[in-house]
Amino acid sequence: MTSAPRLIYLPLGGAGEIGMNAYVYGYGPQGKERLILVDVGVSFPDMDGTPGVDLILPDVAWLAERADRVEGIFITHAHEDHVGALGHLYRHFPKVPVFARPFTANIATRKMEEAGQDPAMVQVAPTWPETVTAGPFTVGFVPMSHSIPEAAGLVIDTPEGRVVHSGDFKIDHNPRVGEPFDEAMWEEIGKAGVRALICDSTNVFSRHAGRSESELPKPIGELVANARGMVVATTFASNIARVKTLAEAGREAGRTVCLMGRAMQRMVTAGVETGVLTDFPSTVSPEEATQVPRENLMLIVTGSQGERRAASAALSRGRYLGHELKEGDTFLFSSKTIPGNEVSVGRIQNALSEIGVEIVDEQSGFYHVSGHANRPDLMKMHGLVKPQILVPNHGEHRHLREHCRVGAEAGITPVLATNGSMVELSGNAPGVVEHVDVTRAYLDGSRIIGALDGVVRERMKLALNGIVMVALIIDEDDEPLEDCWVETRGLPEMVGHDALAEMIEDQLASALPRMNRKTVMDDDKIEDEVKRIVRQVCVSEIGRKPEVAVIVSRLMAA
Numbered sequence: 001m002t003s004a005p006r007l008i009y010l011p012l013g014g015a016g017e018i019g020m021n022a023y024v025y026g027y028g029p030q031g032k033e034r035l036i037l038v039d040v041g042v043s044f045p046d047m048d049g050t051p052g053v054d055l056i057l058p059d060v061a062w063l064a065e066r067a068d069r070v071e072g073i074f075i076t077h078a079h080e081d082h083v084g085a086l087g088h089l090y091r092h093f094p095k096v097p098v099f100a101r102p103f104t105a106n107i108a109t110r111k112m113e114e115a116g117q118d119p120a121m122v123q124v125a126p127t128w129p130e131t132v133t134a135g136p137f138t139v140g141f142v143p144m145s146h147s148i149p150e151a152a153g154l155v156i157d158t159p160e161g162r163v164v165h166s167g168d169f170k171i172d173h174n175p176r177v178g179e180p181f182d183e184a185m186w187e188e189i190g191k192a193g194v195r196a197l198i199c200d201s202t203n204v205f206s207r208h209a210g211r212s213e214s215e216l217p218k219p220i221g222e223l224v225a226n227a228r229g230m231v232v233a234t235t236f237a238s239n240i241a242r243v244k245t246l247a248e249a250g251r252e253a254g255r256t257v258c259l260m261g262r263a264m265q266r267m268v269t270a271g272v273e274t275g276v277l278t279d280f281p282s283t284v285s286p287e288e289a290t291q292v293p294r295e296n297l298m299l300i301v302t303g304s305q306g307e308r309r310a311a312s313a314a315l316s317r318g319r320y321l322g323h324e325l326k327e328g329d330t331f332l333f334s335s336k337t338i339p340g341n342e343v344s345v346g347r348i349q350n351a352l353s354e355i356g357v358e359i360v361d362e363q364s365g366f367y368h369v370s371g372h373a374n375r376p377d378l379m380k381m382h383g384l385v386k387p388q389i390l391v392p393n394h395g396e397h398r399h400l401r402e403h404c405r406v407g408a409e410a411g412i413t414p415v416l417a418t419n420g421s422m423v424e425l426s427g428n429a430p431g432v433v434e435h436v437d438v439t440r441a442y443l444d445g446s447r448i449i450g451a452l453d454g455v456v457r458e459r460m461k462l463a464l465n466g467i468v469m470v471a472l473i474i475d476e477d478d479e480p481l482e483d484c485w486v487e488t489r490g491l492p493e494m495v496g497h498d499a500l501a502e503m504i505e506d507q508l509a510s511a512l513p514r515m516n517r518k519t520v521m522d523d524d525k526i527e528d529e530v531k532r533i534v535r536q537v538c539v540s541e542i543g544r545k546p547e548v549a550v551i552v553s554r555l556m557a558a
Helices: 086-094 102-114 181-191 217-226 240-252 261-271 311-315 342-355 375-385 397-409 455-464 500-514 523-542
Strands: 005-013 020-027 034-038 055-058 068-072 096-101 123-124 132-134 137-144 151-158 161-165 196-202 229-232 258-259 295-303 330-333 358-360 385-394 423-424 429-435 440-444 447-450 467-474 486-491 549-554
Touching: 005 161, 005 196, 020 151, 020 455, 034 102, 034 137, 055 086, 068 132, 068 137, 086 102, 096 102, 096 137, 102 123, 102 261, 137 181, 181 375, 196 375, 217 240, 217 330, 229 311, 240 258, 240 295, 295 311, 311 342, 342 358, 375 385, 375 397, 375 455, 385 397, 440 455, 440 467, 455 549, 467 500, 467 523, 500 523, 523 549
Parallel strands: 034 068, 068 096, 096 123, 161 196, 196 385, 229 295, 229 330, 258 295, 330 358, 467 549
Antiparallel strands: 005 020, 005 423, 020 034, 055 440, 132 137, 137 151, 151 161, 423 429, 440 447, 467 486
């Protein structure tokens, strides 16, 4: 017997965390739903939890197993946490069309090309009220103001009613680049009846109304005009409205402007190519900028979040592309530090302070505005759309929970759903009906590895515990030679006047001849015994239990 059709929502990333957004919608009989994917983003690693990893990707295994039922991929905007994983994960969804607005499509196409995927699968979507049909879904891209051009909320019409997926947004009536927030349009969308609003929760704890991007040119212009020495400013590369504001401030102060960092240059180029960025001040290359007197130069650089390889970090460490910061220069952080990046940003700021650079950051409140809706703006969105159900997303658990409380106070039925929580939006009792095992994947060099593959876990063990490498030889008579080779990494070399490696070698030289024949004849058993002895020595001498790698070589009789 076929079950009744149902409408489901399943976050695979971005619900219970900030970043790595990936959301599935489905409609049809249970187990046979036709599916769409909204966004496929990344988050960024840190040395504490993901050492050496390049990017963190959402776990799309559940969706990949149902790839034949996926009707389309819809990208709301071009931030890395919404589009960054597209090229890496598209191999799971061959021939599935990707829809995005022109600026986002420009970036998405580059992602596909870089990953060796077919860029022709990226299609430029029309703007609301025109729509795209994908199986049982009719999807419209509605312009949203955000910190990047051509962001969109999605109106997803289904046989079970209308769903609004807000994407990242703020209420800004003058964003400088991109479209303003259109309250009348959203009110009209709400009049048709909205079953569910899946809504950005990032700034739910900020109780004051959001500020407009248009408030920044004056204070930034005054700061640059009054600065002495060289001026350097950093912001999110994707916030090309802010990049334009900074560049205009430099030009109006009589400074030559130089963009530094491939991501920033790529975003500005995309903005010009798609027509969303006009009248951008002329710039010079880093090489040309070396010929400009320092007091007449302004650098706009990448690395606002403390990224080690970005221009900000490189400048804080010394000379970079012919440029060097000096005492009395000014460095503006026109951005908010994302939670988790405080240490990295602080490291750069401290290095700049040691040079004598004047540091200005977002704590003053004059030089940055958020791209996300604060609580009053979220409440306004609730009122415009008037949904029956509210499902918060794009936030840590505390953000989702607080947003549920705000919705409930407004008489909206809230549903708290974190990654892996499948929500049924149809019927009279919306809520979580199933839990899907969701982990994450990692881009590690050129390979994608799973969270359960053990690579990152082993790397963390090495980082925390150090390693001892032991090479020993079993001779032709199946007797272990007393002389073995030991090398340590990530451990103290000396214990008092003695070398730790030599202490381990001595203990093994004493123990190897006494091993019984059953142990010696079995590589696994001899490795276990050697590891036990090595760790015993290390715990006794340095109070640490390291990782141990054992290489057993056996000589064959002639």
